[in-house]
Amino acid sequence: MLLPITNHQSPMHLIDIGANLTHDSFDHDRDAVLQRARDAGVVQMVVTGASREHSPQALALAQAHPGELFATAGVHPHHATEYTAECDAEMRELHAHPEVVAVGECGLDYFRDFSPRPAQRKAFERQLQIAAETGKPLFLHQRDAHVDFMAIMREFDGRLGRAVVHCFTGTRNELFDYLDCDWHIGITGWLCDERRGGHLRELVKSIPANRLMIETDAPYLLPRTVRPQPSHRRNEPMYLAHIVEELARDRGEDTAVAAANATATTRAFFGLPGAPVTASGDGT
Template sequence: MQLIDIGANLTHDSFDRDREAVLQRARAAGVSQLVITGASREHSPRALALARAHPGFLFATAGVHPHHAVEYTEECDAEMRALLAQPEVVAVGECGLDYNRDFSPRPAQRRAFERQLQSAVDTGKPLFLHQRDAHADFMAIMKQFDGQLAAAVVHCFTGTREELFDYLDQDWHIGITGWLCDERRGAHLRELVPHIPSDRLMIETDAPYLLPRTLKPMPKDRRNEPAFLAHIAEEVARDRGEEVAATAATTTATARAFFGLP
């Protein structure tokens, strides 16, 4: 069984002590390829460097998360475009809007998002998107780029039924994480995942965040890692009424096609 983790924050400092061991455990658990999330000026170049150190296994995105939107200057735009020119960088992002935390002012978030959408138009690379509590503005900004974008995945989808169908109506892809396993916040996702067409569904850990709460035994440090993607695949398969092998095969094929992976 082969799995692809489309979103892991492997440049996070919690992996500094054992990153190679984490990658070995991922391989042993059936993860054949990983896309490392680039989410800031600091971490996007690191994601590329890590991908280059593991050719064919690791790939990267390059972008600025809405939390860091104030970083998105002209110099930052030039840096991101230089990263996006590299073959190991397979998507623009993580980018989007986050009105839940508002770590950056909303006007700055919208400006940074629009600049990165233009980069996606110019490079022809797919988008790795983030949206939290900002659906109306998110859709309005995306609408400005109708017909110009190669493809898009709404990563770590946690939203409502209405939001899901708005995304599917645009032919966007959906990334499902261990949020599904959180009985406090994610129970509604179990009813929604059967509605995602198999050629639009991908899975991800968002490691080191979002450790699946149904994982047994729990790691002592409560750190999520790509090896736990197999557990997420099992949960998604159960909710979709599929064999795990079928969910693994379709999500892997979808991810390879979306990101252009070998």
């Protein structure tokens, strides 16, 4: 069991479990984005793979930054129609690489319905099969599809390992359904959105420390409480420090405690090594 961290003097070493660093908005300054993240205490990141196009790119980024960047490989429900037999073979090939630490982003999204719901369910099931066969953790997406999402996950009871519901924005009932299944919860800057995320400020108090992880979902979901707001509105991993500060306040914890617990939980969940020592010697 994860024990609470009590050393309030420790510097923050953060891990972003969901950064879409293959997004084209980062093409012109990706190295600078990574450096700003390091300067803000983000020592490792999991690069989200969410399509046939971007999952191989996520792996390539992870291979270019060993020990610092890792990848997921999967097909988001928005792209479910691309999940063919050939796509399944490509995903399985990606998962042969140790830098790919989770299956997904996969799941269901009935809010946008960018892919037909039957196609979403089929793609989700095929990726759960990969997770069952490889034993890798799941990086899950669910929006406005909770009943079907839970029903499909139950079909794989006893066959899956660890799972995180990424970018949790749901209801109290949904949260407790996930926690009852011993799944992990990823919290983003949605927490900082007074228009849509106010309910999360109370709900995060109920998430055990050994089930709670943090993420930016960059370049999406720039925290609305960041000051000054960047003119480009692009989220970056460096803002993870802002998210953990708000999370700690809502949980009634010292920021260093919340940060250290989230980092320990993340390393255990994904099986990550300690962060590489940087040129300045500030790795952990």
